[in-house]
Amino acid sequence: MKTFLRENPTIAFGLALPLLLVVVFLLLSGVPSLLVAPPQYDLLFATEYYNYQKGLKISVINKQVQITNLGQPQNNQNPRIWRYTATTGAVKEIAFILPPDPTLSIHKPNTADTLSPNTLIEVPDLKGLTVDSSSIAPDGYEFSIGNRSSRNIFGGLFYSSRYRHDAILTKNGRSIHLPDATGRYYRGNTHFIGWVVSP
Structure with missing residues (x-):
């Protein structure tokens, strides 16, 4: 499998990109919880x-x-x-x-x-x-x-x-x-x- 992906970088990129987007989105969605103070009222x-x-x-x-x-x-x-x-x-x-x-x-x-x-x-x-x-x-x-x-x-x-x-x-x-x-x-x-x- 690794050899196939190395020989076909376009396919590897196509498979990895959606996973990378999911990881980035999850990280960005968690940032406000760390930076924005909780409710006070x-x-x-x-x-x-x-x-x-x-x-x-x-x-x-x-x-x-x-x-x-x-x-x-x-x-x-x-x-x-x-x-x-x-x-x-x-x-x-x-x-x-x-x-x-x-x-x-x-x-x-x-x-x-x-x-x-x-x-x-x-x-x-x-x-x-x-x-x-x-x-x-x-x-x-x-x-x-x-x-x-x-x-x-x-x-x-x-x-x-x-x-x-x-x-x-x-x-x-x-x-x-x-x-x-x-x-x-x-x-x-x-x-x-x-x-x-x-x-």
Whole structure:
């Protein structure tokens, strides 16, 4: 085999070039992970978020997260809120309890404890957090759905379709995939809320 390759350098070059390109690509893709600093800020985002005329609306007002009830949503679909912790890389759900819907109650409840339109929903784990709703974090990271490298030829070759539905943080070529907290990948209806700039 070695003799054949020595006598046919064109064939040897044709076989070696693709392997060399793969090695170079793998080396270059690993460089940003070494040169770009890791994220410094936690991230808040929501899944199963639908922009219906009714339902829960998540907003950042005066750097505070507010959840407003706009009426009973279609199919009783309510968003789930998640917090990505930059120091550990973990994703944790932020739980909140909705007051009962008076239209579904057999007995008429106390009006103070019902889910009436245009009321704010309290979320204890979000209380007191200062949130920056800018698309890019103060440290330069950006949140998006899907691997941006899949748009080029190398991404199409080396990344499966699963990664096109990942939630990722990107900065200067470095990509950090968030854990699949939902169990169904981060497809549509994922809503960016903001960066936690102070606890």
